[in-house]
Amino acid sequence: MDHGARIPSGLTLDAFNIQQFRESSEATLARLEKHLADASIRGLELTEPAQLTRAARSLMTTEREHVAGYDEAKLNAIIDLYLKTGIQVHSPGYMGRQFSGTFPLAGVVDFVSSLVSQPSSFYEAAQLPNVVEKIMADEFNRFIGWPAGSFAMVTTSGGSLANLTAILAARNDRVPGSWSEGGAADHGRGRPALAVGADVHYSVSRTAGVMGIGEAQLVRLPLNRRHQIDVDRVVPELEAAQRRGLRVFCLVASAGTTSVSAFDPLRELAEITRERGIWLHVDGAHGASLLVSDELRWKLDGIDGADSLTWDAHKMMFTPAPCTMLFYRDKDKSRSPFHQWASYVFDEEPDVYTALDSGGKTLECTKRPMIMPLWVLWAMYGRALFAEKIEYLCRLTRDVHRILLAEPDFETTHWPEANILCFRYRPGALSDSEAHRLQIAIRDRVKARGTFFISKVDIAGPPPCAWCS
Amino acid sequence: MDHGARIPSGLTLDAFNIQQFRESSEATLARLEKHLADASIRGLELTEPAQLTRAARSLMTTEREHVAGYDEAKLNAIIDLYLKTGIQVHSPGYMGRQFSGTFPLAGVVDFVSSLVSQPSSFYEAAQLPNVVEKIMADEFNRFIGWPAGSFAMVTTSGGSLANLTAILAARNDRVPGSWSEGGAADHGRGRPALAVGADVHYSVSRTAGVMGIGEAQLVRLPLNRRHQIDVDRVVPELEAAQRRGLRVFCLVASAGTTSVSAFDPLRELAEITRERGIWLHVDGAHGASLLVSDELRWKLDGIDGADSLTWDAHKMMFTPAPCTMLFYRDKDKSRSPFHQWASYVFDEEPDVYTALDSGGKTLECTKRPMIMPLWVLWAMYGRALFAEKIEYLCRLTRDVHRILLAEPDFETTHWPEANILCFRYRPGALSDSEAHRLQIAIRDRVKARGTFFISKVDIAGPPPCAWCS
DSSP: OOOOOOOOOHHHHHHTOHHHHHHHHHHHHHHHHHHHHOOSOOOOOOOOHHHHHHHHHTTSOOTTOSOOSOOHHHHHHHHHHHHHHBOOTTSTTBOOSSSOOOOHHHHHHHHHHHHHOOOTTSGGGBHHHHHHHHHHHHHHHHHHOOOTTSOEEEEESSHHHHHHHHHHHHHHHHSTTHHHHOTTOOTTSOEEEEEEETTOOHHHHHHHHHTTSOGGGEEEEOBOTTSSBOGGGHHHHHHHHHHTTEEEEEEEEEBSOTTTOOBOOHHHHHHHHHHHTOEEEEEOTTTGGGGGOTTTGGGGTTGGGOSEEEEEHHHHTOOSSOOEEEEESSGGGGGSSOOOOOTTTSOSSOOTTGGGOOTTTSSOSSOOOTHHHHHHHHHHHOHHHHHHHHHHHHHHHHHHHHHHHTOTTEEEOSOOSSSOOEEEEOOSSOOHHHHHHHHHHHHHHHHHHTSOBOEEOOOOSSSOOOEEO | OOOOOOOOOHHHHHHTOHHHHHHHHHHHHHHHHHHHHOOSOOOOOOOOHHHHHHHHHTTSOOTTOSOOSOOHHHHHHHHHHHHHHBOOTTSTTBOOSSSOOOOHHHHHHHHHHHHHOOOTTSGGGBHHHHHHHHHHHHHHHHHHOOOTTSOEEEEESSHHHHHHHHHHHHHHHHSTTHHHHOTTOOTTSOEEEEEEETTOOHHHHHHHHHTTSOGGGEEEEOBOTTSSBOGGGHHHHHHHHHHTTEEEEEEEEEBSOTTTOOBOOHHHHHHHHHHHTOEEEEEOTTTGGGGGOTTTGGGGTTGGGOSEEEEEHHHHTOOSSOOEEEEESSGGGGGSSOOOOOTTTSOSSOOTTGGGOOTTTSSOSSOOOTHHHHHHHHHHHOHHHHHHHHHHHHHHHHHHHHHHHTOTTEEEOSOOSSSOOEEEEOOSSOOHHHHHHHHHHHHHHHHHHTSOBOEEOOOOSSSOOOEEO
């Protein structure tokens, strides 16, 4: 029989104890401070999963233990293990390309978000994050150049999800009836198809499978020697696709490919797609951040001609992951990806508050207020901090390139456009496959030594290479 | 001309200054402590977006300012504004149902994740989070009951994305060729279709549009008086769908619907779907957490018969959002949603390390190590803390129900299965639409007063209601 709600007993009160919150925060802060201050050269200490599992299990309370509760020594051991087994992104030994050491203040702001737990899809649940999204959209549009009030931006959980969302908007906008009738709806105008650069991120090519277009309806556009979409071959490829019964509704270009950070020629692609009624989506997850630099912005020349743009702040804006911004040139199109209504989240009668709700525009219902760390850094330092750090990273990469060019036993595959440089060690007369195996062996040995972290990639095209940093 | 990389100048060094990290953390911690300790009754202070925008803009450095840099007074003002304008989830005035005040320690652990910025899709990038995911999968499977080693769990950014991922797995598994040929591939066996409870979360019904199945191919299963899928009408509905040329490949049941937290009859649904080769997905975003309670677990009786299960820890496990776990009964099926390979993320030759990579199984490439806060709480307190708090919340809801039943001017729509109770105030002889408008007016007035936060929902079915808490 139910005798009514009792005040929660010991464990809940213990877990919400404020003194304990302060103590655990202080202890953790001390460890983080030490971690961030350590400027020694470290890479990655790789531990066998079985061994790490034993270590983790030994830190867990078991059901048999009578005294369960907060234990600072246990917390400290957990934090130490967490910090020790991570990639040391704040160390000079870290040379991976895709995720970066965050600005510490960004982490502090994210700490607040973790505790207040705002689902930022709705204004009433996260007022400041929603207002700040609009502010940051306006700030960044200074570098894109759309007319004020005409465009839109939503945040979403990572670049892959942003790419999917944008391509859904493109499909629903350009292939009427596909939401209700299905993605392969033909209507006698050809089978819906997606054109992508041959080197596009896998999250983009996946969308064809995810959205029911079918991977077989993926038109891969050939690249030039600089690993960009070869603009002279785009129209012939689109025409050939049309002859095969395909109707390309969306073309995806990259602003910073994952492998070599190539920037596709956006101005020319915008012209081609506009003439043909094709939606141009730009995956700028990696490279859109260059927009904030006066020195580097030209690499995205023509970006104002894109219909949508993915921009990850957790890559080269140095904020905690995820923080992805998805821009639309036409704000009305931000309602295209999803067509739905639910009374508990979408208000019947929109007002000044619900006008800011983004839940109808994103896949997520609960969504982290991810813009907050970025905004606070921007509010504090303005554009200058980001421009300075991005320009420094790109300059550093060009320096490494210059050094390697002077070394006869090293090959580089491209002039570095941003902070990515692919190179390999190729002494004497090694065959391609011997050289490939040698790189893996060297990289694994470097990794095992734990002092540097270098990422790797396979690249088709002259000359193939194995290392990117 | 390029003169080589210079050491980053003032701003970058300022932003990475360790003393400043400590000071900003201390200042923020003091504010969080005060915020969490405030037990006063608060709801939501709704501010006009235009006014809040002005307040936020006034805290930003402008390009004209010469002295940009860290400013503790500015940070404090930002944090105060952030805390003040959020829903007061830790206050006794908060009665919203879907997101909860997090355990403070969970926020502390998430703070570490924000700073080390581990993309947890790959073992080498996040060793401890990947090991811990396996541990937590085993821990939770104690309450599901699948044979050890036979199932799989991946974390993903929210319940909506987990539902999409599971239904993609179902489609690729049960409708061969759909990844390559498109989601509407027929193969003479009928048009792929999705069966859902009439009251299913909007993220589930959306998937038909997203995946190119087409919303028109959504089979909505009628509910009984308890708002559950009416098990007696499932087979007739499936047969009727078949006669219309539809082939249902997946049935989605709910364990805790969003509106009233109804639990669908899983054991019966598992039997029906198994017999017909239909994939059974259970959206337990809200209610799966009841599995950890000996008192409440029976509501998910038959869960071991599901092919997949969505479980949000950021709802009733009180961790920062997002933290969603997607379980598969058959571990091999966790590879079904996506079919892809990219050399910079997926290793050519799997080994003991890459065997733990989840990047091929999730939409995300960069993914937050979201399991860590949940694991640390579990490591510290075991199951007992969660069971205690969940049972307390459910008991509290039943108490409110009992109180309202005794009040002649209040209506409730259902016996509360979990922590959700829908009720409305209906004095005298109001029509349904008058009563509806009255609830909105009362709720808006309560909200405007800022002392309580109550969420609302429209429910079809006798009697309609407006408030849930």
